[in-house]
Amino acid sequence: MSEPLTPEQELITKEFLERVNIQRYKRKFGSTPVSWPTAVRFLYARKFDVNRAVALFEQHEATRQREGLNKFDPREEPLKSELLTGKFTVLQPGRDSNDAAIAVFTAHKHVPANSSHQTTLQGVVYQLDVALQDHLTQKSGIVFIYDMSNSKYSNFDYDLSQKILTMLKGGYPAKLKKVLIVTAPLWFKAPFKILRLFVREKLRERVYTISAAQLQAHIPRDSLPLHLGGVHALDHDAWLERCASSSMNHDLLLRASPTGLPPSYDNKSPTSGRNHIEILHQKSKLVGGDGAEVNKGAVVVQFGGTRSKSGGTLGGGEEGADVDTADQWSHSDETNLNPPSSASSGFSDDDSLPGDGAAVTIGQLVEMVRLRGRSGLVQEYAEIRARLPEGSFNVAKSRCNLPKNRYTDVLCYDHSRVVLSEIDCDKDSDYIHANFVDGYKQKNAFINTQGPLAKTTPEFWRMIWEQHTLVIVMTTRVMERGRPKCHQYWESEKGAEVTYGHFLVKTLDIETDPNYTVTTISLTNKKTEETREVSHWQFTSWPDYGVPSSAKAMLEFLERVRRQQAAMVNNLGDTWAGHPRGPPIVVHCSAGIGRTGTFCTLDICISRLEDVGTVDIRGTVERIRAQRAYSIQMPDQYIFCHLALIEYALSKGHLQSVDLTDFDHAVAEDSD
Known part of the structure; x- marks a missing residue:
């Protein structure tokens, strides 16, 4: 049953119907008026902006006419055989973490000589039309998986791929949330560079070329079929039966109500929507x-x-x-x-991790810090820390994985954990103590992890390889106060090399600074003989059991890390099709929550400040903790985030002066 629309949405829907049905009559698209459910579908795809929805509808109509997608019968050949190939299907059940439906095109099942473009497109549209009858799919959109596993060049049809992308990018009433290209072979790189040009820039940031193991970072394992690393047996025949049933019910509905409107609207005049909008305008304040x-x-x-x-x-x-x-x-x-x-x-609907707290300008932040003082911020941190974890730790607590955790009381969430590829069908080999954490306008911007143990270092480098990580940030020393904090997982001498699992780790260059050390590492996969460069940044001046007296060194360190990431992404050129800020930056200290959380909080808050001029430290910390439990481990780290952000604003001219002389003695009346 469809979720009811708000009164404003109903008025917008009626305006849409009036406009498109008049245009259809004028352009002789047909005498059958567009139905109410169809109107709602197009409006959801354009967030109830009637002008954009009408433009989408017109482009959609033109595409259907041009490609012969208006009238076809799934019971007749060649479409019947096309559907039975199962090359395209919509997973049932199956949704991503944001409730988007999942459509899969299996490349190796497509033989261009046996199927025309028109027939293939009809099969795609027929199934997508049914999927979009679901109200949740209308709201949440579709994730498109292009599975290239076991495919050959003879299976690839460039013109067909271009037509599908052209249709989905702006000629179809659905939000295309992501395109996941799985197990792309080397020969695909050249045509892929060109295909990307057919995807609008906003969506281009959501096109990922990934391995099968990485697929579970985008879609929960429970939603995937067995052949894609999930737990469900794919039943394409059952899906086709549902399609047939939905199509028949849809036809009966249209026959019963020619306009396709809800019963309360069926007998209203074509201009009733306009009249209602005008009445609303008359009762309200209309601004030009x-x-x-x-x-x-x-x-x-x-x-x-x-x-x-x-x-x-x-x-x-x-x-x-x-x-x-x-x-x-x-x-x-x-x-x-x-x-x-x-x-x-673990995956917000946009490309960021929105804060739950109240956004303030940097000037307002200074005033808040001044009034609350140290004790007020300590109280605020205590409120954050009092919230129970928002997820389970079942995988981390399993008997085989417990020894892989550095600390027994610091575990990683199930919902946001990094899943490694399985080795020799061993399901336990996919575990590493690491979580994805969103950044500013970037999903999975970071991987927050513990300092590797000697026995988990091979998995650490496997994660770096599988996630295509370019930069590692380490905010601890290997030994502190006579206690081991992290295994020395790279060589500290230039030219030295060491092997972990099937990865050869060689130190190419070392740059030293009083506050940090930068190491350039060559990482070679001995199975594929492929070599990549990784930049390792170790911040060495953070005192154990404390915070730096000044944020200057940390701020410089963070800025250089960001410049390095940007430069390395730029060097990848068209071979990188993900977010413009690049693959996840791996960040760790010892436990992977204290200094690691502080680094990520500062990066996110600074990025937001530079973009929109506001900050939300509390909201940022709360949401990071929802992906990486217990992040920001001590009140001093929470306070440091506030003072460091103010110091950054002063250094960049966002503030002229700041007086916090009473900060340590101020008593906050209200820390909410």
Whole structure:
């Protein structure tokens, strides 16, 4: 059963129907009017921006006419045989962590000589149309997996791939959340460079070329079939039966209600939607022209625009386009129609990890710190620490994995853990003590992990390889206060090398600084004989059981790490198709929560400050802790984040002066 629309959404839907049905009549697309469910589908795809939804509908109609996708019968050949190949299917059950449906195209099942472009596209559209009858899919979108496992060059059809991408990128009523290209062979690199040009820039950041093992970092294992590393037996025949049933029910519904409108709207005139919008305008304050705002109590609806005071957006920009507000970390895909996904999912719906706290300007942050003082921030940290973990630790606590954890009381969440590829069908070989953590406008920006043990170092380098990591950040020494904090997992002498598992780790160069050491490492996979360069950054001036007296060295260190990551991503060129900021940066100290969490908090807050001019330290820490349990281990680290951010703002001219002389003695009346 479909979720009811809000009154504003119903009015927008009626306006959409009026406009497209008039256009269809004028352009002779057919006498059958567009149905209410179809209208809602297009509006969800464009976040209820009626102008963008109408444009999408017109492009969609043109694409269907051009490719012969308007009238076809799945019971007739050649489409019947095409569907039975199972080359394209929608996983049932199966959704990603943000409730997006999952569609899979299996490349090795496609033989271009046996199937025309039109027939293949009909098979894709037929199944996607059924998938989009689901209200949750309309809201949450679709993840498209292009499985190239066991495929050959003879299976690849460049023109067909271009047509599918062209249709999905802007000619189909669905939010395309990600494209995951799994196990791409070497010969695919050249055509892939060209294919990427057919994907709009926003979506291009969501196109990933990944290994089969990495697939579980994007989609929960419970949602994947066996051949993709999941737990479900794929039943394509059952899905086709559902498609057939859904299609028949849809046809019966249209016959019963020619307009396709809900019963309460069936007998209304074609202009009733417009009249209702005009009435709403008359009762509210209308502020001029296209995209005008309609103030209605606490709600602001912007027809053709992007703002809604009711908690999100109703349109604007491209698919998944970003909307800057003072209360968001990032430009967000989330709207009042799509409530934010839980932080415990490990993967927010946009490309960031939005903060739960109150965003403030840097000046407001200074005033807050001054009034609350040290004791107020300690109290605030205590409130954060009092929250129970928001997830389970079952895999980390299993008997075979417990010895792989450095500390028995520091475990990693199941929902955000990094999953390694299995070795020799050993399901226990996929564990490493590490969690994905989102960054600013970047999902999985970091991998926060413990300092490797001697016995887990081979898995550590395997993770670096499988996640295509370019930069490692280490915020501890190997030994501190006479106690081992981390295994020496790389060689400290230039030219020295060591082997862990099937990886050869060689030190190429060493740069020393009073506060940190930079080591250039050559990492060779001895199985494939492929070599990559990894940059290792070790911050050495962080005192054990404390924080630096000044943030200057840490801020310089962080800035250089970011520049190094950017330079290495740039050197990858078109071979990197993921987020512009590159693959995850691996960050660790000893336990992987204290200094590691501090580093990530500063990076995220600084990025936000430079982008939108606001910060949210508490919200940042709370959400990081929801992906990496217990991050920011001590109150002094929480305080350091505040003082370091203020020091950064002073150094960059965002603040002219700051007086915190009473910081240690101030008593906060309210730390909420």
